[in-house]
Amino acid sequence: DIVMTQSPDSLALSLGERATINCKSSQSILYNSNNKNYLGWYQQKPGQPPKLLIYWASTRESGVPDRFSGSGSGTDFTLTISSLQAEDVAVYYCQQCFGTPTFGRGTKLELK
Amino acid sequence: EVHLVESGGGLVQPGGSLRLSCAASGFPFTTYSMNWLRQAPGRGLEWLSFIDTTSSTIYYADSVKGRFTISRDNGKNSLYLQMSRLRAEDTAVYYCARDLGSTSTYFYDSWGQGTLVTVSS
Numbered sequence: 001d002i003v004m005t006q007s008p009d010s011l012a013l014s015l016g017e018r019a020t021i022n023c024k025s026s027q028s029i030l031y032n033s034n035n036k037n038y039l040g041w042y043q044q045k046p047g048q049p050p051k052l053l054i055y056w057a058s059t060r061e062s063g064v065p066d067r068f069s070g071s072g073s074g075t076d077f078t079l080t081i082s083s084l085q086a087e088d089v090a091v092y093y094c095q096q097c098f099g100t101p102t103f104g105r106g107t108k109l110e111l112k
Numbered sequence: 113e114v115h116l117v118e119s120g121g122g123l124v125q126p127g128g129s130l131r132l133s134c135a136a137s138g139f140p141f142t143t144y145s146m147n148w149l150r151q152a153p154g155r156g157l158e159w160l161s162f163i164d165t166t167s168s169t170i171y172y173a174d175s176v177k178g179r180f181t182i183s184r185d186n187g188k189n190s191l192y193l194q195m196s197r198l199r200a201e202d203t204a205v206y207y208c209a210r211d212l213g214s215t216s217t218y219f220y221d222s223w224g225q226g227t228l229v230t231v232s233s
Contacts, residue, residue, distance in 0.1 A: 038218070042220075048225075049223035049225060049226055050157065050207075052219060052220060055217065055219040061212075093156065095157070095219070097218030100159070100171075101218055102159070103157040103158070103159075104156070
């Protein structure tokens with residue numbers, strides 16, 4: 001299976017700061033025939049199921065605020081929150097679906 | 113509004129069986145592939161199984177292959193997961209999740225609230 005490695009494990013930032021979460025896959029998840037990276041990002045708040053934020057590495061899901069953005073290709077990906085809001089406190093997971101779907105271990109985002 | 117509601121979780125002894133259900137509403141169930149995923153307490157997410165719209169394509173994670181069976185009843189807008197030979201490590205919150213888009217993408221855009229399965233003697 002493709003292993004997804006996230007960094008950092010946790011992150012504490014102040015309101016309004018920029019948050020950057022990284023995700024690295026153990027092999028390329030770029031499908032050359034359609035030039036799509038099979039990478040998604042999810043947000044999970046305590047007691048809630050995950051919520052899809054980003055798919056195809058950079059496509060924002062409907063209704064997701066534009067302060068959330070995804071970038072990267074091949075094996076290295078980033079989720080960026082441009083200006084941290086209180087409601088963004090959560091655990092963030094990356095997921096690949098190039099092969100058998102697998103998730104990263106999560107990055108816990110907290111307020112400083 | 114998309115609504116997915118899991119049921120059927122509970123306490124079961126090792127080696128036992130359990131059947132989970134997921135009732136879907138608010139969208140054309142027959143046109144979406146569906147999945148089961150789980151999350152062990154304090155741990156990350158694990159995809160378990162996929163079923164396409166007509167039940168003709170089914171996939172399982174190696175960890176549950178041969179023990180779990182996914183199925184769906186489009187007439188009842190329902191998804192199921194039959195679990196057998198349960199182990200302590202199957203203890204988790206089990207989620208049903210809809211595949212993004214009407215063609216399978218293997219991203220999950222709607223999730224239920226989950227049902228807790230505890231395997232313990």
